Amino acid sequence: GAVVSQHPSWVICKSGTSVKIECRSLDFQATTMFWYRQFPKQSLMLMATSNEGSKATYEQGVEKDKFLINHASLTLSTLTVTSAHPEDSSFYICSASLDLETQYFGPGTRLLVL
Amino acid sequence: RKEVEQDPGPFNVPEGATVAFNCTYSNSASQSFFWYRQDCRKEPKLLMSVYSSGNEDGRFTAQLNRASQYISLLIRDSKLSDSATYLCVVNGAGNMLTFGGGTRLMVKP
Numbered sequence: 001g002a003v004v005s006q007h008p009s010w011v012i013c014k015s016g017t018s019v020k021i022e023c024r025s026l027d028f029q030a031t032t033m034f035w036y037r038q039f040p041k042q043s044l045m046l047m048a049t050s051n052e053g054s055k056a057t058y059e060q061g062v063e064k065d066k067f068l069i070n071h072a073s074l075t076l077s078t079l080t081v082t083s084a085h086p087e088d089s090s091f092y093i094c095s096a097s098l099d100l101e102t103q104y105f106g107p108g109t110r111l112l113v114l
Numbered sequence: 115r116k117e118v119e120q121d122p123g124p125f126n127v128p129e130g131a132t133v134a135f136n137c138t139y140s141n142s143a144s145q146s147f148f149w150y151r152q153d154c155r156k157e158p159k160l161l162m163s164v165y166s167s168g169n170e171d172g173r174f175t176a177q178l179n180r181a182s183q184y185i186s187l188l189i190r191d192s193k194l195s196d197s198a199t200y201l202c203v204v205n206g207a208g209n210m211l212t213f214g215g216g217t218r219l220m221v222k223p
Contacts, residue, residue: 034211043201043213044158093157095211103211105157 002028004096006106013084014114021079021109023094029074030096034103035067038091050077084113117141118214120202126220131192135217137185137202147178149187150201152216158201161187192221 003026013019023033032051036044048069050056056069068080077096081088089112095103120137127133139147147164162169164176164185175188185202202214 043215046210046212049210091155102160105159108155108157110155 002026002096002098002102002104004030004094004104004106006092006094006109008109009107010110010112012112012114015085016083019081019084019111021081021092021094021111023077023079023096023106025075025096025104028096028098030077030098031074032097033071033077034095034097035069035077035079036093036095038093038108044093047079081111084111086113089113116215117212118202118204120214120217122215122217124218124220126222127192128222129192129194131221132188132190133192133219134189135187135200135202135219137187137214139183139185139202139204139212141204141206141212142180142183144183144204144206146205147185148203148205148211149174149176149185150203150213152199152201154198158203158213161200189219192219194221194223197221 005024007022035047038044046059047062048056048058050069050071052071052074058064071077091108093108094106097103118139149161150158151161152158162171164178166178168177173190177186197220199216199218201216204212
């Protein structure tokens with residue numbers, strides 16, 4: 001099946017720093033990539049939808065200036081958490097869509113902000 | 115009301131038991147439905163799609179009732195390795211997935 005990678009798999013940073021997370025579709029071109037966030041013992045929540053070459057569409061309550069998304073190519077999307085704070089600590093998961101039916105998930109990035 | 119609702123559990127069952135999970139969704143325009151499995155600290159993985167006619171994959175049976183906006187997953191002959199969180203997922207317009215809160219299953223020897 002289709003493979004999606006994320007890097008890094010985990011990151012610990014100091015409050016106020018920015019963290020970039022990469023999401024790559026390894027063996028297919030993804031027209032759309034999605035970014036999710038999952039807090040402990042909660043389900044995944046969609047943060048934004050990213051289409052190659054256009055601006056991301058953010059879900060209500062997600063600050064676009066804080067969570068910068070760049071979808072530079074059909075195989076790469078990046079999420080930058082700017083000026084991270086402890087409340088941003090979470091499990092960030094991306095997915096890539098091959099067609100209109102299926103999303104393939106990356107392994108996730110665990111962020112801990114001290 | 116949440117868009118996709120599940121009983122969070124946990125469901126504690128012995129090996130070999132049959133266990134059923136239910137899920138309800140609020141958007142009647144939802145187009146496709148899935149069950150995902152998520153292990154602790156891992157990404158969700160597709161377990162199976164859910165079709166209107168009902169479908170089976172080995173020990174797993176999924177059913178959809180569009181009139182009641184209700185989805186179910188039945189696991190027969192539970193294995194220890196089935197212990198995980200099972201997420202009910204609904205796909206609306208634009209390939210947007212909405213996740214339920216998940217139902218945690220613990221299968222014990």
